[in-house]
Amino acid sequence: MKAVICGAGIAGLTLAGRLHNILGWEVVVLEKAPGPRSEGYMIDFFGPGYDAAEAMGVLPWLEELSYPVSEVSYLDENGRRRAGLKYDRFTRAVGGRLLSIMRPDLELALRERLSLAVGLRFATGPAGIDARPDGVRVTLTDGSTIDADLLVGADGIHSTIRALTFGEERQYLRCLGFHTAAFVVDDPEVRAELGDRFCLTDTVGRQIGLYGLRDGKVAVLAVHRTDDPGLPTDSRTALRQEYGGLGWMVPRILTRCPPSEHVYYDQVAQVEMPRWSRGRVALIGDACHAVSLLAGQGASLGIAGAYLMADQLARTTSVEQALLRYERLWRPVVENRQRVARGAARWFVPDSSLRLRARRRALDLAGLPGAGRLIGAHLAGKRLPPLRKLATVTP
Template sequence: MKALICGGGIAGLALARCLGDHGWEVVVLEKADALRTQGYMIDFFGPGYTAAREMGLLPRLQELGYAVDALRYVDEEGRTRAGLSYERFGRAAGGHLISIMRPDLERALYESLPGKVDVRFGTGLTAVTHHPDGAAATLTDGTEVAADVVVGADGVHSAVRGLAFGADERYVRRLGFHTAAFVFEDPEIHAVGRRNFVLTDTTDRQMGFYSLRDGRVAAFAVHRSADPALPDDPRETLRREYGGLGWVVPRALRACPPGDEVYYDLVAQVEVPCWSQGHVTLVGDACYAVSLLAGQGASLGMAGAYLLAEQLAGAPSVGTALRRYEERWRPVVEEKQRAARRGVRWFLPGSQTELQARRLALRAARLPGVDRYVATALAGRTRGVLGRALR
């Protein structure tokens, strides 16, 4: 059996790894020229953690991961106004939590690929066609690849979805925020973010930092914006939007690299009424992005890929496998999407009243009992999710 996977991110590489383990011939197309190096810190827990354990990846992820003591919200002077202990957060996730940079997670998956998986960097596709017993794609190098199944694991703006299912506007639900991430060098800010994820305690826009072991700092930013267009120059937009935040933010903005080294996108969810058309299917952000507000997209991408591979390897036909995959996984991701939309005000308060409410909730979270409630509200139901879907 053969799979053509478009997208060498977390979902695509996880699927390639699992199908390769099941003896499938796998071709992965990745439009970037090499593994992506830009990225942000991910809290990795829940069903993706379970999938990683099943794939034998946990030791490598733990090696690449970071120890985080706390999430701290600070004022203009850098004084802590509110916070959350990661130990509590981790306990709510059953102790199964790894903080890891997205590129490191992708690297671990890539390193684990069986030798027969053919990853073609710098390659995308221009057409997808349905065949009676499979599907085929025309690649950007002009060649055609036929397979038993073609999978779009190519993120929120999926090309496979665009070619086989229709334009973005039908499926992408914008949540009214823009987000950015970049990595830079500044020893002073590095000292601030060591073992702590430190964020500005602000309304409508916030910027946060985490110190990396190589001496650099990973910055993350999110601000409210209804603009559906992405800026031509992300660095310029960041300077305009965040320049007034105070504390170390102006220093970080001065150190921000040029636009093509900045990750910048709209915050959005993806809702596709039916994930498969014939032998063409979707996985990860391409069909069920939950958005960064849910803090679980990578986890759900990895677990969805694992589940899809198990169905493809075990079902009597590709059609049955694709049906079972969607039946079992759709309820899980829809619940996370709803939870993310409910949590918007918690994630980025829109007024001083909402900001104060978040501070009070985090203060209350230090009390025994309440701490578990708040941490569980953030992590969601994490235990047994993948196991139930596999049964």
């Protein structure tokens, strides 16, 4: 059996490894970017994806690449702490099974564990799809073709495979009213001041978060409210205009913002689709069920979903039936997280001073004894089953 996977991100790399290592499939991974992407932001990695990483044996490496976080701190324009929460509250809430890791580092760990027999082709993507009852022919952007038994779109929220198979993006994209950006700057002085805290501006309508990385670097995550779904042509200029009025370290960070080609910039959105597969063409991860950064488990769901798809393909000789069973099992899980994210949107970046003060009060209350159970319920959702109940977890 042969699979073509479009997208060398978290979900695509996980699926490629499982299909080749466990099922013995021939696998080709296509990635339209010229090489591994360095842009990305710090994520909290926990939940079913953590279980899958442990089962795949990649967890020790992720632990090496992860960062310690002592506290989430909200700071005013003068750098004074206005609110915050010790990070061990989050860690205890999920039984200690949580890592803070840069998204590019998570991809690195998955990519470097791929067998050399897996074909990984950068600067190449799909240009056309000829779906047949017994397989798929994919025409590539370089004019060549590949025949496969399965084609999987793991190419993110702006999926080309989704557009070629199911139609225009606007049918499935649900914008949540935010734009976000992420980049890395080299600033040892700011790095030293941050320590091991994740520091965010305590501001209305827009927010910048900073976290110190290795070698004097600082990771930056920016989020602001907007009704305009369009994206700027020059993201660095747009960031300086949008966040230039903020205090604390923000002006210094903006002067060091790299050129637009080294900045991740996109709208905060979810993907909602009535079905995730058509014949032997399927979607995984953000391509079919993006939960947005507001949900806090996009990477975890991407890994666990890919793990589960491979598990279903191992259980039956019918590719189509395996894809349908995967969707029936996984759809309730991701829809739960999408609902949680939409409910959290009004607090993620407060739209008024009243909501800002309410968030400060909520964080104060979260530090009280007994609040850990509530934090855990928000982090894990109400109906997220452990991976072992969905898949045959094979170490």
